[in-house]
Amino acid sequence: MALKRALKSNIQEMIEGLDKFNSDPKDGTTRILFTEPELKARNYIKEEMAKVGLSVREDAIGNIFATLEGSDPSLPVVWTGSHIDTVINAGKFDGMAGVVAGIEAARLIKEFGQKHKRNIEVLVYTSEEPTRFGLGCLGSRAMAGELSLDKAKELKDEEGNSLTEVLESLGYDLAEFDQIPVKQGGVFAAVELHIEQGAVLESLEVPIGIVESIAGPSSFEVSIAGKQSHAGGTPMNLRHDAFLACCEIALEAERLAKESASKDTVATVGRVEVLPNASNVISGEVYFSIDIRDSDYEVKSECIDNLMKFIEEVEEDRGLTIKVEKINDDQPTPSDQKIIKILEESCTNKEIRFHKMISGAFHDSMMVGKFAPIAMIFVPSKDGISHSPKEWSDYSDIARGTDILADTLLKLANE
Ligand SMILES: [Zn+2]
Known part of the structure; x- marks a missing residue:
């Protein structure tokens, strides 16, 4: 029955x-x-x-x-x-x-x-x-x-x-x-x-x-302080563009997730706030989120470590200040x-x-x-x-x- x-x-x-x-x-x-x-x-x-x-x-x-x-x-x-x-x-x-x-x-x-x-x-x-x-x-x-x-x-x-x-x-x-x-x-x-x-x-x-x-989700809040200046008056080699630093980090997060050793790694930059957010101004400040998830905690941790190293390189190369705050880092x-x-x-x-x-x-x-x-x-x-x-x-x-x-x-x- x-x-x-x-x-x-x-x-x-x-x-x-x-x-x-x-x-x-x-x-x-x-x-x-x-x-x-x-x-x-x-x-x-x-x-x-x-x-x-x-x-x-x-x-x-x-x-x-x-x-x-x-x-x-x-x-x-x-x-x-x-x-x-x-x-x-x-x-x-x-x-x-x-x-x-x-x-x-x-x-x-x-x-x-x-x-x-x-x-x-x-x-x-x-x-x-x-x-x-x-x-x-x-x-x-x-x-x-x-x-x-x-x-x-x-x-x-x-x-x-x-x-x-x-x-x-x-x-x-x-x-x-x-x-x-x-x-x-x-x-x-x-x-x-x-x-x-x-x-x-x-x-x-x-x-x-x-x-x-x-x-297991991990999430971070990132703030970048660059140098706000005029889009016409500032030559490319003298810029400290906070938004472009954010772009580089977001693309690197994508690359790390795609190339990770786990098929389940996903990385998302879902919220970006650009200041002053004007068409003729190089952005001086950016605030954004990073969300990384995986079924494999070790792989996720390695991915996060690599991303943090990359963020330090961007900070150095572009001459700006980047702060990363960890919100959570959960086990699957x-x-x-x-x-x-x-x-x-x-x-x-x-x-x-x-x-x-x-x-x-x-x-x-x-x-x-x-x-x-x-x-x-x-x-x-x-x-x-x-x-x-x-x-x-x-x-x-x-x-x-x-x-x-x-x-x-x-x-x-x-x-
Ligand atoms: Zn539900």
Whole structure:
């Protein structure tokens, strides 16, 4: 006897149901942490969880847990889940697909009728996106013990409200904040379904991605002080052009990523501020970001070292001052091999083709991976687009991913 198939109609109904809670429905989906639409979406999803017979609770930062009880609730629990908040003018799948798949999977397991051993929990992690407080993965970060109450007091939104003030105003009990972190061993396994947010699966025409590793991001803020002067009056050999130094560094970052020993290295200069930003002035100051990610920490570190050496050369050659501030330098998060094996078997048994890949984007699973074995299921993103109103994943693909998820959760719950 096997689990029934996930219902595409249930998936579609819940994703469209969530999408009604939207601050800017004319332009995709906008649902920012603890705004009215987000609070209503939380209530909606809690109702959907209760409807399939799960018991729902929340912790002091608003992480939602919906439990399907097993025969031995004392055993470490099996988790699945994702997030329901978005960036501004995003799509309706990033995060939501994983939460909805979790609820549908729990329904299938419950209706299967045979009691599993471990509790299975469907989670909504609070604010995976950094939209409101400038820091992402708030809920899962707190679970990993990396967001203390003091730090939460310092996090402010644009209006100057701190995260703790907002939590308190909504009735969350800050006295329970220190109970959020999850003990090592407390979670047996955590599997997150997510849209790919890239075009690998689509280009391979494969419906399921099994994530082997979440790339570790490193980011830097760079400032260059050159010499602002007249574009007509300053001969080329007397210039200290801050913008051109930035260009050289950006191109070198690209070259290092392309020629790195790891196929997964990516480097991006995504934000550049040029001063004074005038057509007849040689720029005197430039501020820009560098983002480097890789599934291989050693290779990434070597890449960064080489880039830093190159920056020193540029500084010397062009006679300007360059300051580099490291914002973060995270390790990649490998998936758990035991969970990967169950995912592979499940795909093989159902004759569904899969592709093993890395996740270039980070997810709550990166934080959860600090205290529990994790793995992720990817479903294809149309044209690889995400964080855009054009974001699209087919409901039938999400349903297929849900079948793999349900099967895997059930097996893990009986281990
Ligand atoms: Zn997401």
